[in-house]
Amino acid sequence: CEDCGKSLIGECKLHGPLIRAKDRVIPSRARLTLPHYLTLRVLELRAGNQQILGVFAKKVIQKRTQFGPYVGQLSTKLTCYDESRLVLQVLKDGGKYFLDTPNEDCGNWMMFVRLARNQEEQTLVAYQHCGEVYFTTVKPIEPHTELKVWYAADYAKFMEASAVFIKEESDVCPLPPVAKEPIDPWICSSCGSTFATFALLESHQCIHKDRV
Numbered sequence: 001c002e003d004c005g006k007s008l009i010g011e012c013k014l015h016g017p018l019i020r021a022k023d024r025v026i027p028s029r030a031r032l033t034l035p036h037y038l039t040l041r042v043l044e045l046r047a048g049n050q051q052i053l054g055v056f057a058k059k060v061i062q063k064r065t066q067f068g069p070y071v072g073q074l075s076t077k078l079t080c081y082d083e084s085r086l087v088l089q090v091l092k093d094g095g096k097y098f099l100d101t102p103n104e105d106c107g108n109w110m111m112f113v114r115l116a117r118n119q120e121e122q123t124l125v126a127y128q129h130c131g132e133v134y135f136t137t138v139k140p141i142e143p144h145t146e147l148k149v150w151y152a153a154d155y156a157k158f159m160e161a162s163a164v165f166i167k168e169e170s171d172v173c174p175l176p177p178v179a180k181e182p183i184d185p186w187i188c189s190s191c192g193s194t195f196a197t198f199a200l201l202e203s204h205q206c207i208h209k210d211r212v
Contacts, residue, residue, distance in 0.1 A: 028104030030111055033071075037061065038147070040112060052084065053112045054146045061141040067124075068134035071108040072099030084114045086126060086149055088133050089159060099133060110135060116148035124149035128158065 001012040011017045034040065037059045044052035070088060074097040078087065088099040101107035113135065116122035124135040126149050135149055151161055 030101075030104040030107050030109055033108040035067075035109070038109070040109075041146075054114055055109065055112050056146050057141045057143055059143055061137055063137050063140050065137045066134055067110060067136070069132035070099055070110045070126075070134070071106075072101045072111070073106050074098070075100040085111070086113075086115050086151070087159070088126065090128055090131055090133060091158075092131050113147050113149050116150045121146075121148050122150050123147050125152045126150065127152035127155045 001008060001015055003015045004012065006012070031040065034055075037057065039056050039058050040053050041056050042051050043054045046052065072088070074090070074092060076095075076097060078098045079100055080102040081087070089096055090099060091097075101111040104111070113124065116124075123137060123139060123141050123145065124147055125138050126133060126135050128134075135147075141147065150156075151159055156162060
């Protein structure tokens with residue numbers, strides 16, 4: 001104690017405890033990588049103060065905007081699983097590895113993007129390129145809209161998943177028939193065929209290019 005000049009085990013009984021100054025809280029690596037036109041919102045607070053976050057647009061994001069690559073640790077097994085996020089794998093040196101993000105300092109902001117439950121709310125498509133995973137917008141994203149992702153057609157095969165993920169929520173009231181969007185909104189301009197996702201349309205259009 002600098003007041004009484006004694007070396008003590010624990011607090012000084014005469015002058016009391018020291019005033020502890022805490023370090024400033026530094027945002028995690030994942031939060032620091034968030035682009036300036038995106039924001040994180042707390043959607044739910046679970047037990048243990050666990051926050052369920054979503055990524056939202058602050059301004060209009062154009063179609064065909066690419067984000068990435070996704071940052072994660074290469075692992076042969078997934079140590080952190082969240083049913084609201086996509087499971088991602090990559091092919092490296094002939095092996096198939098998970099992109100694992102056990103905490104926010106092991107990844108970038110893309111780890112916060114939630115999966116799309118249906119084609120109407122899907123705004124991003126995930127795919128692998130040169131051993132990395134990227135997200136690309138499949139339509140313009142309006143301000144205050146949440147970014148949600150699902151696999152591209154070829155990547156869905158690689159992940160052994162369906163091309164479109166549909167999950168019905170019991171607490172969500174269905175829209176009236178008039179307000180619903182068409183079931184197959186993606187139409188090929190060359191032959192008029194319709195597809196459930198933009199990724200399937202892109203794969204189909206490659207056939208036309210090969211024929212030309």
